[in-house]
Structures are given as C-alpha cells and as structure tokens.
Amino acid sequence: xxxxxxxxxxxxxxxxxxxxxxxxxxxxxxxxxxxxxxxxxxxxxxxxxxxxxxxxxxxxxxxxxxxxxxxxxxxxxxxxxxxxxxxxxxxxxxxxxxxxxxxxxxxxxxxxxxxxxxxxxxxxxxxxxxxxxxxxxxxxxxxxxxxxxxxxxxxxxxxxxxxxxxxxxxxxxxxxxxxxxxxxxxxxxxxxxxxxxxxxxxxxxxxxxxxxxxxxxxxxx
Amino acid sequence: xxxxxxxxxxxxxxxxxxxxxxxxxxxxxxxxxxxxxxxxxxxxxxxxxxxxxxxxxxxxxxxxxxxxxxxxxxxxxxxxxxxxxxxxxxxxxxxxxxxxxxxxxxxxxxxxxxxxxxxxxxxxxxxxxxxxxxxxxxxxxxxxxxxxxxxxxxxxxxxxxxxxxxxxxxxxxxxxxxxxxxxxxxxxxxxxxxxxxxxxxxxxxxxxxxxxxxxxxxxxxxxxxx
Amino acid sequence: xxxxxxxxxxxxxxxxxxxxxxxxxxxxxxxxxxxxxxxxxxxxxxxxxxxxxxxxxxxxxxxxxxxxxxxxxxxxxxxxxxxxxxxxxxxxxxxxxxxxxxxxxxxxxxxxxxxxxxxxxxxxxxxxxxxxxxxxxxxxxxxxxxxxxxxxxxxxxxxxxxxxxxxxxxxxxxxxxxxxxxxxxxxxxxxxxxxxxxxxxxxxxxxxxxxxxxxxxxxxxxxxxxxxxx
Numbered sequence: 001x002x003x004x005x006x007x008x009x010x011x012x013x014x015x016x017x018x019x020x021x022x023x024x025x026x027x028x029x030x031x032x033x034x035x036x037x038x039x040x041x042x043x044x045x046x047x048x049x050x051x052x053x054x055x056x057x058x059x060x061x062x063x064x065x066x067x068x069x070x071x072x073x074x075x076x077x078x079x080x081x082x083x084x085x086x087x088x089x090x091x092x093x094x095x096x097x098x099x100x101x102x103x104x105x106x107x108x109x110x111x112x113x114x115x116x117x118x119x120x121x122x123x124x125x126x127x128x129x130x131x132x133x134x135x136x137x138x139x140x141x142x143x144x145x146x147x148x149x150x151x152x153x154x155x156x157x158x159x160x161x162x163x164x165x166x167x168x169x170x171x172x173x174x175x176x177x178x179x180x181x182x183x184x185x186x187x188x189x190x191x192x193x194x195x196x197x198x199x200x201x202x203x204x205x206x207x208x209x210x211x212x213x214x215x216x217x218x219x220x221x
Numbered sequence: 222x223x224x225x226x227x228x229x230x231x232x233x234x235x236x237x238x239x240x241x242x243x244x245x246x247x248x249x250x251x252x253x254x255x256x257x258x259x260x261x262x263x264x265x266x267x268x269x270x271x272x273x274x275x276x277x278x279x280x281x282x283x284x285x286x287x288x289x290x291x292x293x294x295x296x297x298x299x300x301x302x303x304x305x306x307x308x309x310x311x312x313x314x315x316x317x318x319x320x321x322x323x324x325x326x327x328x329x330x331x332x333x334x335x336x337x338x339x340x341x342x343x344x345x346x347x348x349x350x351x352x353x354x355x356x357x358x359x360x361x362x363x364x365x366x367x368x369x370x371x372x373x374x375x376x377x378x379x380x381x382x383x384x385x386x387x388x389x390x391x392x393x394x395x396x397x398x399x400x401x402x403x404x405x406x407x408x409x410x411x412x413x414x415x416x417x418x419x420x421x422x423x424x425x426x427x428x429x430x431x432x433x434x435x436x437x438x439x440x441x442x443x444x445x446x447x
Numbered sequence: 448x449x450x451x452x453x454x455x456x457x458x459x460x461x462x463x464x465x466x467x468x469x470x471x472x473x474x475x476x477x478x479x480x481x482x483x484x485x486x487x488x489x490x491x492x493x494x495x496x497x498x499x500x501x502x503x504x505x506x507x508x509x510x511x512x513x514x515x516x517x518x519x520x521x522x523x524x525x526x527x528x529x530x531x532x533x534x535x536x537x538x539x540x541x542x543x544x545x546x547x548x549x550x551x552x553x554x555x556x557x558x559x560x561x562x563x564x565x566x567x568x569x570x571x572x573x574x575x576x577x578x579x580x581x582x583x584x585x586x587x588x589x590x591x592x593x594x595x596x597x598x599x600x601x602x603x604x605x606x607x608x609x610x611x612x613x614x615x616x617x618x619x620x621x622x623x624x625x626x627x628x629x630x631x632x633x634x635x636x637x638x639x640x641x642x643x644x645x646x647x648x649x650x651x652x653x654x655x656x657x658x659x660x661x662x663x664x665x666x667x668x669x670x671x672x673x674x675x676x677x
Contacts, residue, residue: 129390133383137460146440231540306524312543
C-alpha cells in the first residue's frame with residue numbers, strides 16, 4: 001500500500017470515528033449545565049485547536065532538524081504539516097464564533113485566545129505565501145525552516161501573554177497543572193475526539209506528503 | 222569578539238553613510254510618518270473619541286509602518302551591483318552582517334521616531350513631558366524587537382518575488398505582540414498610572430527582544446548563504 | 448595555490464547538474480581559463496572556490512582562505528552612492544586591512560588603475576568601463592593572491608574589453624593565480640596558461656595551453672560543444 005493510500009484509509013477511519021464521537025457526544029454525554037447544547041461544539045473546537053498547535057510545533061521542529069540535516073523529506077513534512085494545520089486552524093476559527101454567538105452574545109471578540117488562533121492562522125498562511133515566492137527548492141526549504149522556527153518561538157510568547165491578559169475565554173480545562181476539571185463523561189468524549197483528530201492529522205499529512213514526494217520526483221523524470 | 226564588533230561597525234557605518242548620501246529612504250519615511258499621523262487625526266471623530274484614548278494606538282501603528290519602510294530598504298541596497306555577493310565572499314562573519322544591519326536599521330527607525338514623537342505630541346496635544354523617560358524606554362525596547370525580527374526577514378524576502386509585499390505579510394504577525402505590549406505600556410504612562418504597572422510590560426518587551434535577538438542571530442546565516 | 452578535487456554540485460534537488468567531478472590545481476603564476484556555454488556551471492565553480500557554495504561532494508581549497516581571494520564579476524559589487532574611494536576603504540576594512548594602511552592602499556591601487564582623478568566621484572556617475580576598473584580596484588585592495596573572474600567582459604565595448612585584457616595580463620605573475628570563466632573564447636584565450644572546457648558541469652577537456660594559439664583553442668572549443676550536443 002502506498003503512503004497516499006494509507007493516509008486515505010486513516011482519514012476515512014478518522015471521519016467514521018468522528019461520526020461515532022459525535023453520536024456519543026450528542027446522545028450519551030450529559031448536557032453542560034450553563035451552556036446547554038452549544039457546548040457540544042467544544043468536542044470539535046478544542047481538539048482542532050490543539051491539533052493546530054501541534055502542527056505548528058512540528059513545523060518548527062522539522063525546521064530545526066532541516067537546518068542541521070538538510071534532508072528534503074523534513075521540508076516536505078513541514079510543508080504538509082503547515083497546510084493541514086491551516087485547515088484545522090480554519091475549523092477553530094469557524095467553530096469558535098458559532099459557539100461564541102449564543103454564549104458570549106458576539107461572533108468575534110478580541111480575546112487573547114481567539115487572537116492567538118488567528119495568529120497561528122496568519123503565521124501558517126504567511127508560511128505558505130513565502131513558499132510560493134521562492135522558486136529554488138533548497139533555498140525555499142531553508143527559508144521555510146527559518147520562518148517555522150520563528151513561528152514556534154512566537155507561539156511560545158503568545159501563550160505567555162495569554163496567561164497575562166484578562167480573558168473572556170474559558171481557561172484550559174484538560175492540559176493544566178492541576179487535575180482536569182471536567183466531569184468524567186465529558187472528559188472521555190473529549191479525549192476520544194483528541195484521538196480522532198490526531199488520526200485525521202496524521203492521515204492528511206501522509207497524503208499531502210505523498211503529493212510533495214511525487215511533485216519532487218516528477219521533475220527528475 | 223573584537224573582530225566581530227569591528228566588522229559589525231564597518232557594516233553599520235557603511236549603511237548609514239549610504240543612507241546619508243542618498244537620503245531618499247529616510248526622507249520618505251519621515252514624510253510618511255507625518256502623513257500617517259495627519260491621516261489618523263482626520264480618521265477619528267473628535268467629538269466622539271478623545272485624542273488621549275486613541276493616542277497610544279496611533280503612535281504605535283505609525284511607528285510599525287514606518288519601521289517596515291526602513292526594513293524593506295536594508296537588504297535592497299545590497300542588491301545593487303550584487304554587493305551582497307561581495308560581502309559573502311569576503312571574510313565577513315555572517316553575524317556581524319546581521320548585527321551591522323540591525324544597528325543601521327535601529328538608527329534609521331530612531332530618526333523617524335525622533336521626528337514622529339514631537340509631531341504626535343503636537344497633533345494630538347498629548348502631554349508626555351512627565352513620562353518622557355519611561356516612554357523613551359518603551360520606544361527603545363519595542364523598536365529593538367521590531368528591528369531584530371524585521372532585519373532577519375528582510376534578508377529573506379529580498380530574494381523572493383514581490384519582496385515589498387512579502388515583508389509585511391510575514392512580519393506583521395511578529396510585530397503584533399511587541400506592539401500590544403508597547404500600546405499597553407504607553408496607555409498606562411499617558412494615563413499617569415504608577416510606574417510599577419508599566420514595569421511588567423517593559424519586562425515582556427525586554428524578554429521578546431532578548432529571545433528574538435538570539436534566535437535571529439542564530440538563524441540569520443541560513444538566510445544569506447547560497 | 449588552488450586545489451579542487453572531485454567537485455560535484457546540483458541545484459533543485461539534483462535536477463540541474465552544475466558540477467560533475469571537477470578536479471584541477473593551479474600554481475602561482477598560472478591562469479586557468481574555463482570556457483563553457485551559459486549554464487554549464489562555471490559560475491558555480493567559482494562560487495565554490497570562493498566559499499560561497501559548499502559543494503555536495505568533493506573539496507576545494509585556496510591557500511590563505513577567504514582573505515586571499517579577489518573576485519571580479521560582471522557586476523561591480525560597488526555601492527553607487529558612495530565614491531570610488533569610500534567603496535575601497537569599506538572593502539579594505541572588511542578584509543581586515545589595518546586602518547592606518549587603508550588610505551595609502553586605496554591611493555596606490557587607484558594610481559595603478561589610472562583612476563586617481565575619479566577617486567571622489569560616486570560610482571553611479573561612472574561609465575561602464577570605468578565602473579569595471581573600479582571593480583578591479585576593489586578586488587585588489589586587499590592584495591589577493593588568487594583572482595576569480597566571472598565573465599568580466601560582459602557589457603564592455605571593444606575598447607574597454609581590450610583595456611581590461613591588458614590590465615589582467617599585467618596582474619598575472621607576481622605570485623598570483625587567476626581563474627577566468629567566460630563563454631566567449633575570443634575574449635580570454637590569450638591570457639591563459641591552462642585551458643578547460645566545461646560542459647554540463649564537466650571538464651570535458653583540461654590541459655595546459657602548451658603553445659596553442661587562440662584560434663586553435665577556439666576551434667577545439669567549438670568542436671567540443673558540437674560533440675556534446677550532437
């Protein structure tokens with residue numbers, strides 16, 4: 001089985017499982033007391049946000065390794081991770097306002113967390129714009145690595161800021177120093193959703209990576 | 222280290238001399254700053270929003286755009302007659318090249334700000350006399366952050382298509398953070414809040430400067446080598 | 448003075464071969480002329496020698512390192528808004544010429560190139576031929592022992608080209624080694640002590656000149672180019 005096929009299977013599996021998670025979320029997970037059914041979107045929103053972040057961090061790591069190893073495969077991975085990350089960032093930026101309207105009464109607010117996802121989105125888009133503007137392959141890889149590393153450093157700073165700015169956004173509930181503050185049922189659904197999103201990320205990246213490889217090879221022929 | 226600093230100074234002095242000779246970039250940046258400040262003045266409804274409320278944002282948006290003008294120029298001038306290639310063939314250390322460019326860019330932006338600040342005070346009738354020193358500290362720290370990242374990126378975009386457009390697209394997400402810190406600090410200064418409330422923002426700015434200066438010094442050689 | 452061993456380099460992930468197993472060495476007093484069509488990898492070779500590109504395989508070494516290299520290309524590498532003299536002082540400083548010597552060094556080089564009266568003129572105001580002479584002054588300011596010349600005749604009219612050839616002829620000897628890369632055999636053959644034809648990254652011929660005339664070299668080059676194409 002080629003990598004593209006494996007990736008496709010992973011994505012199909014992921015989508016089916018996502019359906020399963022949502023059946024569980026809608027039918028078998030208790031409704032949140034204050035937010036009502038709107039809170040259900042959180043099982044997409046939060047895992048998508050975490051996956052976006054993961055995509056950016058892996059992009060930066062691939063950049064660091066690329067600068068030392070000069071292996072074009074790392075660059076292809078970074079390229080794939082950036083594109084997939086952009087898709088997940090779009091999911092976060094769409095689901096956030098849909099949730100925000102009934103709960104906060106506004107589609108958008110310049111809250112630190114919303115803004116930080118917007119940052120990620122801009123960084124990822126900028127990354128791809130830069131890639132499009134450098135014709136030479138190895139120069140493009142090097143520039144992308146540099147920008148990717150800077151992006152990760154910036155993301156670190158943004159997180160630092162998020163804790164310092166007053167925020168409307170719900171505080172992190174799972175990944176925080178003290179114990180997760182979520183009822184067991186909801187936590188399980190959320191964790192399942194995390195797993196599914198991770199699967200989708202890997203599946204998408206594998207397919208995109210296969211395209212990048214084929215593109216590189218077609219020039220050799 | 223002595224040799225590194227000597228080369229750094231050689232590069233910075235050359236850039237400043239070039240700027241002084243042609244003067245086109247600095248004059249347009251200063252005029253641009255004055256124009257943006259004027260535009261902002263007409264862009265607000267004086268009966269609805271007081272100048273003091275908007276002042277910090279106006280100041281920093283103006284400085285951000287002015288800095289961008291200067292940064293675009295930094296490596297553009299090395300393309301003339303392929304001087305950049307000459308620099309890379311010479312025994313010049315890549316870090317010295319970055320630091321020299323950084324120094325020259327800082328001087329460039331400092332001149333623009335030195336003209337921009339009095340104009341800002343004049344146009345918006347903002348009393349800065351009492352907080353001048355801390356305000357200058359905010360300006361110095363924020364400018365260093367802008368220029369540290371901007372110099373790195375300008376070395377990259379100069380070899381891409383649509384360089385003038387590319388720089389803002391890549392750079393603005395990075396400038397938003399120091400811009401936010403600077404606006405918060407400036408707002409507190411202008412509102413006569415105690416200095417202790419500003420210190421946190423200054424520390425954040427300083428942290429941003431140190432981290433990005435270090436990261437950029439490490440990454441810069443990868444952006445200029447072939 | 449100059450050693451290259453098994454140099455290989457390709458661009459765009461191996462799609463464009465610029466250097467294919469290139470080896471040679473050059474002693475003081477020798478001039479290697481490399482002839483090849485555009486895109487044959489001549490500039491890449493010079494950039495590898497100058498340390499600008501790290502080859503993917505093989506190694507190149509220049510006695511004395513970066514400080515010993517002077518570069519003359521078809522672009523002057525001079526700043527248009529600075530005077531000729533200011534340019535020279537800047538490059539002298541970058542190459543680590545002691546401050547006390549820089550002024551005398553610049554005066555001396557300018558005199559050698561007959562440009563004393565142009566010293567204070569900004570580079571942008573000079574004619575193409577004079578800019579090229581200023582570029583040579585810049586390349587000589589740190590007294591390099593190896594000169595790399597990349598298509599130095601491009602854009603010069605016949606008179607200026609002849610003048611440049613005379614200048615380069617005078618630079619040979621005196622313990623210096625020259626590498627001249629050009630696509631035009633008629634422009635460089637008479638300067639060479641060694642001749643190489645570079646096609647698609649490869650030295651298809653590399654031999655001492657051994658008394659061959661310029662016309663003979665030009666003829667051999669045309670045959671070599673026709674041979675690889677056909």
